[in-house]
Amino acid sequence: xxxLTTNFVQCAVKSCHSSLTSFPLQYExxxxxxxxxxxxxxxxxxxxxRLDWNAIVQVAKDLGNESLPANKPEDLDPIMEDSQAVxxxxxxxxxxxxxxxxxxxxxxxxxxxxxxxxxxxxxxxPHLAN
Amino acid sequence: xxxxxxxxAQAYPNFRTAELESLANLHNFSLDLSGHDEKNPFLxxxxxxxxxxxxxxxxxxLARGIYELWGHGTNYEELHQDVQKRSCDKFDTYKHDTFxxxxxxxxxxxxxxxRIEIIESFGYLEFEGAINLKKxxxxxxxxxxxxxxxxxxANVPLNIWFGRQIQLSARMNNILxxxxxxxxxxxxxxxxxxxLSLVTCNIAQVRSGKxxxxxxxxxxxxxxxxxxxxxxxxxxxIDVRMLKGKSAKCNIRETFKQYGTLGQYIDVLxxxxxxxxxxxxxxxxxxxxxxxxxxxxxxxxxxxxxxxxAAGRENHEIDGQKAHLRRDFIPPKKPYExxxxxxxxxxxxxxxxxxxxRLAFWMPTANDDFQVNQIPQHENLELLYxxxxxxxxxSRRLLVYIKRDESYKGETxxxxxxxxxxxxxxxxxxxxxxxxx
Numbered sequence: 001x002x003x004l005t006t007n008f009v010q011c012a013v014k015s016c017h018s019s020l021t022s023f024p025l026q027y028e029x030x031x032x033x034x035x036x037x038x039x040x041x042x043x044x045x046x047x048x049x050r051l052d053w054n055a056i057v058q059v060a061k062d063l064g065n066e067s068l069p070a071n072k073p074e075d076l077d078p079i080m081e082d083s084q085a086v087x088x089x090x091x092x093x094x095x096x097x098x099x100x101x102x103x104x105x106x107x108x109x110x111x112x113x114x115x116x117x118x119x120x121x122x123x124x125x126p127h128l129a130n
Numbered sequence: 131x132x133x134x135x136x137x138x139a140q141a142y143p144n145f146r147t148a149e150l151e152s153l154a155n156l157h158n159f160s161l162d163l164s165g166h167d168e169k170n171p172f173l174x175x176x177x178x179x180x181x182x183x184x185x186x187x188x189x190x191x192l193a194r195g196i197y198e199l200w201g202h203g204t205n206y207e208e209l210h211q212d213v214q215k216r217s218c219d220k221f222d223t224y225k226h227d228t229f230x231x232x233x234x235x236x237x238x239x240x241x242x243x244x245r246i247e248i249i250e251s252f253g254y255l256e257f258e259g260a261i262n263l264k265k266x267x268x269x270x271x272x273x274x275x276x277x278x279x280x281x282x283x284a285n286v287p288l289n290i291w292f293g294r295q296i297q298l299s300a301r302m303n304n305i306l307x308x309x310x311x312x313x314x315x316x317x318x319x320x321x322x323x324x325x326l327s328l329v330t331c332n333i334a335q336v337r338s339g340k341x342x343x344x345x346x347x348x349x350x351x352x353x354x355x356x357x358x359x360x361x362x363x364x365x366x367x368i369d370v371r372m373l374k375g376k377s378a379k380c381n382i383r384e385t386f387k388q389y390g391t392l393g394q395y396i397d398v399l400x401x402x403x404x405x406x407x408x409x410x411x412x413x414x415x416x417x418x419x420x421x422x423x424x425x426x427x428x429x430x431x432x433x434x435x436x437x438x439x440a441a442g443r444e445n446h447e448i449d450g451q452k453a454h455l456r457r458d459f460i461p462p463k464k465p466y467e468x469x470x471x472x473x474x475x476x477x478x479x480x481x482x483x484x485x486x487x488r489l490a491f492w493m494p495t496a497n498d499d500f501q502v503n504q505i506p507q508h509e510n511l512e513l514l515y516x517x518x519x520x521x522x523x524x525s526r527r528l529l530v531y532i533k534r535d536e537s538y539k540g541e542t543x544x545x546x547x548x549x550x551x552x553x554x555x556x557x558x559x560x561x562x563x564x565x566x567x
Binding site for chain 2: 005013014017112120121129
């Protein structure tokens with residue numbers, strides 16, 4: 001699971017959807033690997049506009065990275081040189097950082113989801129489904 | 131406006147107009163295809179310029195090529211007269227370009243000798259550029275339509291067109307070979323054939339830089355074809371085994387690698403579509419899928435088959451930890467009805483797609499009792515296309531919806547539910563009644 005994807009998912013339990021604390025999930029005991037991938041600056045630019053930056057900062061903190069700026073980098077242009085360094089860093093963080101194993105905990109209901117072999121699992125037990 | 135001739139492939143003729151209309155719309159222009167006849171692979175359309183022609187054809191799967199029309203005749207004499215009359219102003223424009231001639235014949239053919247004679251009969255064009263067979267600046271094409279009567283082979287064409295080639299389709303550039311399931315390293319019993327999944331992506335207007343979601347990913351058939359058109363694909367499936375693949379070299383990620391689109395791939399999640407984990411304000415631009423109808427894969431969602439028996443299990447503990455919170459817990463699944471799943475799919479699309487975003491999915495129907503009202507509807511989605519692929523006793527339909535803004539007032543209904551059509555799988559295995567086609 002890419003770091004990027006943590007920004008798109010929340011607790012799958014329906015009663016948590018209206019709760020402000022069900023996103024982002026809290027990441028615990030995560031095992032990370034850097035998986036090299038071709039640098040695609042357009043991809044990062046497309047993604048950036050969809051990101052909830054506060055959640056990015058929060059999850060990065062869960063994973064031990066406290067160096068992110070508090071505000072979303074803006075007006076990045078792959079052609080501009082000063083944008084390049086930022087885009088590269090974002091690529092490394094969002095695309096190349098893989099969570100191979102770990103727990104995702106809902107801060108509202110406390111349910112635990114697991115990431116196994118890089119695939120997050122959001123299946124719910126019967127009492128939480130529907 | 132100028133006349134252009136489109137030459138279609140002999141495949142899924144009833145999907146042609148949907149594909150080209152969608153591609154034109156994707157590039158913000160409208161295309162009048164009302165003259166199209168499914169039996170005829172030739173169609174004359176009117177377009178602003180070559181650029182429009184190129185745009186609608188380059189991604190097309192069901193067309194072969196598009197040509198600037200220089201003339202038409204029912205025999206060569208007529209053709210030459212027409213070319214000289216209507217296109218003489220064009221001769222000078224391309225006078226010095228390198229060129230070659232091509233032939234396209236439908237239901238017939240000509241010998242090489244006859245072709246050379248025909249090429250020579252165009253001498254009045256007075257082109258001065260060199261002939262270049264490898265990389266000509268212009269390709270002129272003679273398109274012939276023959277009519278076959280019974281077993282006899284026709285040797286005189288019924289219609290002949292002459293034109294300057296503008297664009298060959300993705301099909302002619304071998305996209306079907308490239309995505310052929312036989313050549314794909316990871317496939318399964320539910321893999322969707324390349325041709326129709328590419329067509330689905332075209333009609334769904336999958337495009338560069340936009341997120342395409344397949345909620346029933348399986349082996350990733352729609353995700354890889356969406357990535358071919360530049361989309362950023364995400365998928366989910368209730369069955370983790372499909373997402374994991376067979377080995378480190380045989381899985382969805384490797385398939386993207388195989389096609390050189392790994393740079394666009396986002397992720398696949400193990401998820402029950404009906405208990406969806408995507409945050410509610412996450413915009414998904416297109417949804418394409420083939421929901422599980424229970425023919426090859428049973429339709430299941432998370433939950434207990436027998437709720438009474440399962441009551442209280444949430445308190446069950448193993449080694450002092452709630453069983454359902456353990457890493458090795460496998461959530462039970464229960465059967466689910468197709469009609470409910472389609473309701474869920476439409477509501478999800480209505481809430482997540484941006485205005486003008488498209489949902490495209492396949493739905494099986496039995497030919498003996500299909501009625502249009504069985505197609506589910508949602509008040510915020512307009513049904514654009516209902517395209518049938520016929521098999522012996524059943525069909526599947528590609529249903530394509532577009533999300534409309536608040537001013538649109540549609541109707542929410544589900545004919546499968548109203549008529550209590552429960553289980554496609556049951557009908558499939560029981561065999562459709564004799565009345566079926």
